[in-house]
Amino acid sequence: MFTNDYVKRVYEQAERRDGDQPEFLEAVREVLETLQPVVEAHPEYEKNAVLERFIEPERVIKFRVAWVDDSGKPQVNRGYRIQFNSAIGPYKGGLRFHPSVTESVIKFLGFEQILKNSLTTLPIGGGKGGSDFDPKGKSDAEVMRFCQAFMTELCRHIGPDTDVPAGDIGVGGREVGYLFGQYKRIRDEYSGVLTGKGLEFGGSLARTEATGYGLCYYTQEALKTLRNDSFAGKTVIISGSGNVAIFATEKAQQLGAKVVTASDSNGYVYDPNGINLDVVKDIKLGHRGRIKEYAERVPGSEYHEGCKGVWTVKGDIALPCATQNEIDEESAKTLVANGVTVVCEGANMPSTPEAIAVYKANGVLYGPAKAANAGGVATSALEMSQNSERLSWTFEEVDSKLHDIMVGIVHNSLDAAKKYGHEGDLQLGANAAGFEKVANAMVAQGIL
Known part of the structure; x- marks a missing residue:
């Protein structure tokens, strides 16, 4: 209201x-x-x-991406780059390749990215991009040709001090490699223009794990500060089975929790004994399979059609790591009825406004995406720093910096919430803390 x-x-x-x-x-x-x-x-x-x-992007770039599939047939997709706000640094934000991509989706992601990037305390502005291209089911050669066509247009709008894209849904190491190679070929320069690169050509250790690990560091600190509690002994429901979900599962297990679910766009698996992460990694990272294969390989587990069914599973903590608006009001009520008292978001805007209202009405500890999943972009910014210095830090160095950033986000959010009379409200606090820094920079730089 x-x-x-x-x-x-x-x-x-x-x-x-x-x-x-x-x-x-x-x-x-x-x-x-x-x-x-x-x-x-x-x-x-x-x-x-x-x-x-x-709320108005500094620049909206929309372009045609024409490429040729393996049968020799020309295909045409739409490409986008929303350069939303550069008040505190160069535009920074991922590229999403998925059929659901529209200008509205990219604008929402870019808008959220402004605040997320500000919360990291690192000097990066907000941006986002992508295409309605679907890499699922495409050959490596088709993905390469699409990425090369996409970058041929995008390269004129980005650069290490202007706009530094990364990966998002549908854009992993393979895609980033093809995009980087094309940028290098066209611009004839070797620079840190993309993050999420392979370790062989400027990538950072811990970047793959960063969003999932960061989500758990954030959740652990929020539990400790607000509830004097931790992951230890908790049952955790996680949606998704991409990088964010996989490494959130890994870190939650390391922190003493039992993760019992994983999902993809077709359905979800429930394993009462705790998810066998080696099997999930083999399915999703090894051969890009479907999650239903898990139930065929792990005795005692169950596969169910319909990805939203994952929110009917009983647990203590829910970490949505799949996509936007995956938890609606009905799902949120089911989570609360099944004992969930903590929801921290690994995906971007996975809870509808009605779901968030349910969390708050029932005293659920709610960690919004722009804060809880900021570990990915934070580590991307650390990759930018390493590229600028022509250095590579150890996994432990990067992971330690990531941990400290996520802990800082929790406390900066709580401090801002208290300052504005909403003590303990991580959602308001994240928005306020992120916005103040950007707003003050905008005022200082004049009407632009």
Whole structure:
């Protein structure tokens, strides 16, 4: 609900301009509603039209991607890069290759990225990109040709001090390698223009693990600070089976929890004995298989069609790591009824506004995505630092820095929540802490 006239006016303007972009408007509304006490405490933000500029991307790039499949047939996809806000550093954010990609989806992701990147305390602005190309079922040669065509256009808009993309859904090490190779060939330069690169050509140790590990470091610190509790002895429900889910499972298990689920777009597996991560890694990282194979290989486990069914499993902690809006109001109520008292988000915006309302009404410890899953972009920024210095840090060095960043995000969020009269609210605190830094930079740099 909007109680501040300025904030309400800005959101209504967004509705008029972007009424056909539901994902973007959902993200904007969630952020603006929580920023009302911040805006009321800073009249200079309205004077300098900070909110109006904050929700409007600095640049929207949309382009055609034409490529040829293995049968010799031309294919055409749409490519996007949203350069949203560069007030505190070069644009930074992933590329998503998935049929669901639209301008609205990329704008919502880029908007969230502004705050996420600010929370890391590192000098990186917000951006996002991608295409409606689906790498699933494509040969390596087809993926390579698509990536080369995509980068042929994108390369004129990015650079190590301008915009540094990374991976997201559908863009892993294979895709980043093809994208980097094409950039290098066209621009004739060897630079840290992409993160998530292979270790052989400028990648960082711990980058693959970073989002999942960071999610657990964040959750562990929030549990410790707000509940005097930990992962030890808890049953954890995790959705997804990509990098975020795999390494969140790994770290949760290391911290003493029992993870009992994994899922993909077809369905989910439940293993009451605890997920065998070696099997999941072999299926998903080894040969890009489907998660139902797990039940065929692990006695005592069950496979169920329908990925949303994962939220009917009983547990203590839920870590959604699949995709946006995967937990709706009904699923949230089921989680609460089944004993879940902690939800921290590994995917981007996996809970609908109605689901978040259920969490708050029932006292669930809720860690929003922009804070809880910031470990990936934080480690990407650490990769940028290593590239700039022409150095490689050890896994332990990177992991230690990641841990400290995630702990810092929890406490900075709680400090901001307390400052604005909402003690213990990690959602409001994350939005407020991230926004203040960006807003103050925007005011200092003038009307741009």
